[in-house]
Amino acid sequence: MRxxxxxxxxxxxxxxxxxxxGYVRESPDNRVLQAASGVDALRSKLSTALWAAMGGDGPLHRESRYLRALAVADTRGLDEQDWEVLRATGLSHLIAISGLHVGLVAGFAALLMRLLYRGLPGLGLRLPLPISAALAALVAAFGYAALAGFGLPTLRTVAMLAAVVLAVLSRRAQSTWQVFALALLVLLLLDPLGILGAGFWLSFAGVGWLLWCLPGRETHWLRWRSWLHVQWVASLALLPLTVWFFGQASLLGFAVNLLAVPWVTLVVVPLDLLATAALMVSLNSLAKPLLMLSAWAMNTPMQWLSDAPQWPLARLFLSEPDGLNLWLAMLAAAILLLPRGVPGKALAGFLLLPLLWPRSEVLPPEHVDVHVLDVGQGLAVVLRTAHHSLLYDTGPRFGTGLDMGEAAVVPALRALGIPRLDRLIVSHGDADHAGGMTAVLRAFPAPVSSSATRQLPAAQACQRGERWQWDGVDFEILHPPEHFPYLRNESSCVLQVRVGNTALLLPGDISSQIESRLLRDYGDALQSEVILVPHHGSASSSSANFLETVRPQLALVSAGYRNRFQHPRETVVTAWSESGAQVLNTAETGMLRVRLDRTGVSVPSTWRQETRRFWSAPLDE
Incomplete structure (x- = not known):
């Protein structure tokens, strides 16, 4: 989906x-072909042990969710609310096992080696302590990185540590920049496609900026002024990339990280790792109190921050930036991080403005932009006039827990620069149209209209004859009439949008029976330049008389790629094409965009074509 x-x-x-x-269908005949083995099996076993030590399904079962994430990178226990809190506070990076965690393990291994040499001085005659400590740190770091699934930040740390160990073994001094460059080269050789992920850029950019801003400086991490400087560098330097990759900036992140990073690093993670190590050697009586203490240390501040997503100005959601704004913001960060005394340095802050306050396109009156989002086998259409926005349907929510309202609709609304919704129309109550409603309303509260008022108590009835005008654009509900029984698809709210003589028709999932009713009631008034093909292109809709009357230039289909219903049916696509319409399917094009005004319809644009990548392949083969 694009x-x-x-x-x-x-x-x-x-x-x-x-x-x-693919997926596995539930069946009593399902059986395990082969037991899991290797590092993944060990990680799963440790995660289960952490969960069991905290009481399993007992009252404390949720208390282990952060501990499992920090110890073995198992984030399955974190729900969407947890992630929302982490994103709002800028703490998502703490939950992902990073180089900081690996560094702690490596440092602990080196410390143990030093203690061993202190107890057995004769070991130094066989192998010098610096070499033993370096090797122990590298082995421990590699083992923990493997246990954590070899995430990119952990691999970066292991590679840099390996470069240091090589320098120790060869007795050749290496600069920090040489170590950094070697780690970068090694990771690119091991995983060239790693550059496609945000983690690669954030990981190496963060370290690179710190090296550039703190060259040769002895940093005392526990001194507040040094830590304040480090946090300022990390927050400002990574701001452009954070906005570029995630479309948001945490306004709380700087302040929260000042306290959270040392607390989690110096208190929570050591306790968690010690407990995990105790479980690995079956010291459950030692592991449990350590886990309880670690859980308290982590969950108490997270409970204080639980309402952070609702705090005013906690996050700044931004429309999708262009490349020029990104480069200007990175230049601004570089200038702002120059040493004190550089004249006019503060003026570089103005270069951040295009990224943080991008100019949004303002439609003139009597224009409407139509965005048919790519939500798989479902529907979500954004209509935007000069000063108003409407969402028609919210995408599906699947049994697996995937909510397209959360995953696609809300991010798209934010990326398109839509500050609010003035109205939400849910055509009917089926999950492929109404499934994302809760997520959408949580992010964009708006009045709701629907034919499924019993199923959606917060909704007002969607009834034929309702009309309103926004910015010179006319909206009219054509179906269902008052007192029409709720018949799911047949009760879909049918919306016609008109700018002068140019019209758009959104018929929901109506069948040919309701099409005939509309033809009887409205006749040639149904003629529209753009139509959303009824019921995703089902054979039960798109009757010949309906096609002949509507006569669109564009017939847009919202359907899932190779969906099990085989929507749109080939016969339906052929019928619309033969009627003179250009047929476009979101499964092949990604989001569809078209503009209507009094002069007609613009040439449609597709998100897949607008954002074409070198790996993109045509989906019409």
Missing amino acids: NPGGFDFERWALQRGVAAT
Whole structure:
């Protein structure tokens, strides 16, 4: 699925070497073909042990969710609310096992080696302490990185540590920049496609900026002024990339990280890792109190921050920036981080403005932009006039927990620069149209209209004859009439949008029976330059009389790629094409965009074509 602001699954799959996806249907005949083994099995076993030590399904079962994430990179226990808090406070990086965690393990291993040499001085005659400590640190770091799934930040730390160990073994001094460059080269050789992920750029950019801003400076991490400087460098330097990759900036991040990073690093993580080590050697009686203490240390401040997503100005959501704004922001960061005394340095802050307050396109009156989002087998259409926005349907929510309202619709609204919704129309109550409603309303509170008022108590009835005008654009509900029984698809709210003589028709999931009713009631008034093909292109809709009356230039289809319903049906696509319409399917094009005004319809644009990547392949083969 391809939408502005949304997760790019194709990029993710390419980076991880995923060639195909599938799922296993539940069946009593399912059986395990082979028991899991290796590091992944050990990680799963440790995660289960951490969960069990905290009481399993007992009252404390949720208390282990952060501990499992910090110890073995198992984030399955974190729900969407947890992630929202982490994003709002800028603490997401703390949950991902990073170089900081690996460095702690390496440092602890080196400390143990020093203690061993102090107890057994004769060991120094066989192998010097610096070499033993370096090797112990490297082995421990590699083992923990493997246990954590070899995430990119952990690999970066292991590579840099390996470069240091080589320098110790060869007795050749290496500068910090040489170590950094060697680690970068090694990771690119091991995983060239790693550059496609945000983690690569944030990880190496963060370290690079710190090296550039703190060259040769002895930093005392526990002194507040040094720590304040480090946090300022990290926050400002990574701001452009954070906005570029995630479309948001945490305004709380700087202040929260000042306290959270040392607390988690020096208190929570050591306790968690000690407890995990105790579980590995079956010292459960030692592990449990350590886990309880670690859980208290982590969960108490997180409870204080639980309402952070609702705090005013906690986060700044930004429309999708262009490349020029990114480069200007990076230049601004470089200038602002120059040493004191550089004249006019503060003026560089103005270069951040295009990124943080991008200019949004303002439509003139009597224009409407139509965005048919790519939400798979479902529907979500954004209509935007000069000063108003409307969302027609909210995308599906699947049984697996994937909510397209959260994953696609809300990010797209933010990336498109839409500050609010003036109205939400849910055509009917089926999950592929109403599934994302809760997520959408949580982010964009708006009055709701729907035919499914019993299923959606907060909604007002959507009824034929309702009309309103926004910025010279006319909106009219054509179906269902008052007192029409709720019949799911047949009760879909049918909306016609008109600018002068140019019209758009959104018929929801109506069948040919309701099409005939509309033809009887409205006749030639149904003629529209753009139509959303009824019911995703089902054979039960798009009757010949309906096609002949509507006569659109564009017939837009919202359907999932190779969906099990085989929507749109080939016969339906052929019928619309033969009626003179250009047929476009979101499954092949990504988000569709078209503009209507009094002069007619613009040439449609597709998000897949607008954001074409070198790995993109045509989907019409």
